Amino acid sequence: MALVASGSAQANQTISNADLSERVQTSDEWIRTRTGIQSRRVSTPDESLNDLAIRAGAKALEMAHWEPDTLDMVLLATSTPDDLFGSAPKVQAGLKAHNAVAFDLTAACSGFLFALVTAAQYLRTGAMQRVLVIGADQLSRFVDWDDRSTCVLFGDGAGAVALEATSAEADGLLGFRLRSDGSRGHSLTLPQIPTSLPLVNTTRHQCGGYLPIQMNGQEVYKFAVREVPAILKELLEQTSTTPEQLDWLLLHQANQRILDAVADRFSIPHSKVLSNLANYGNTSASTIPLMLDEAVRDGRVAPGHLLASSGFGAGLSWGAALLRWQGPA
Incomplete structure (x- = not known):
């Protein structure tokens, strides 16, 4: 599997910390010192996940110089599809990738990394030759904007990578580890509304819909700073890789203190943390590919660079992958 191109x-x-302080009791200093976030992007009413x-x-x-109809697969990592039956087929149609099979994969903030590893298996077996993996989420739909503990954290975005089959010697996925622990899943959820309505006689049916994001921030932070380094x-x-061999550390963008703590655990300079x-x-699901695309386009990530990446979040789920960026031919 070769990592050929990126997009975002x-x-x-753009909603700044100061903007949020006009709605909830918070401040720019309070948000920045606890999270590292200064602003976030929020979709307009007419802007969809697709x-x-x-x-x-x-x-x-x-960037890859690929025609859309040369794609074999579009794999969309998202927890906030426009359609619960799946958004990937609409994305495939929008890209005019008429020959590609398309489906969604849901693993919250770990979604992109899980999707990347999934795509690699199709490419390695020869079943597919070209795959587009997209991580995209619109969490602003499910944020309680009056809850200052969560509304300051989340934003909307999308990132993508183009992957191509290659020889085993040139494979850009050098290793991966994936984990899930549903027993701790209550720490970060986007739960169904627990309501029902009358159906016939004495029977009732469940009513669809979701509550806002529910998060125990302290537990999620402890989970991340423990499990990601591990x-x-x-x-x-x-x-058989040493931290010194890494060109970049590319982590899920959840909290700057988590990024710094992981880097310090391996004595990786903060200048090498994207x-x-x-x-x-x-x-x-979009944080890793969005960050990767930004670093590729500004020249920080160059062909041949070695990146250690980790995604972590709801589920609870987490994973890590060692990647070598190839870039377009």
């Missing part, structure tokens, strides 16, 4: 899209509205995903995917195809350590040992959290907040 940001929601159109819009973001299509824009990001199209940019990745443009799984990265496993990955580095599995691949971070755009300050400008986007936590965009769930």
Whole structure:
């Protein structure tokens, strides 16, 4: 599997910490010191999840110099589809990738990494030759904007990577580790509304719909600073890689303190930690590819660079992957 190209899209509205302080009791200093976030992107009323995903995917195809009809698969990692039956087929249609099979994968903030590893298996077996993996989320739909403990954290965005089958010697996925622990899933949920309505006689039926995001921030923080270094350590040992060999640390953009803590655990200079959290907040499945695309386009990530990546979040789920960026031919 070769990582050939990237693309990203940001929601159109920028909401600063100062803006939020006009709605809830908070301040720029309170948010920045606890999270590292200064502003976040929030979708306009006429901006859909599909819009973001299509824009990001199209940019990745443009960088790869691929025609859309050469794609074999579009894999969309999202927890906030426009349609609960699946948004990936609409994204496939929007990209004019008429020959590609398309489906959604849901693993919250770990979604992009899980989707990347899934796509790699199709490419390695020869079943597929070209795959577009997109991470996209619109968490602004499900935030309680009057809850200052969660509303300051999340934003909307999309990121994509174009992947191509290659030889085993040139494979850009050098190793991966994936984990889930549903026994701790109550720490971060977007739960169904627990209501029902009369159906016939004495029977009732469940009513669809979801509550806002529910989060125990302290537990999620402890989970991340414990499990992310542990799984990265496993990955580095599995691949006989030392932290000094890494060009970049590319983590899910949830909290700057988590990013710094993981880097310090491996004595990785903060200058080698990719971070755009300050400008986007936590965009769930899109944070890793959005950050990667930004770093590729500004020249920080170059062909041949080695990246250790980790996604972590609701489920609870977490994972790590060792990646070598190839870039377009």
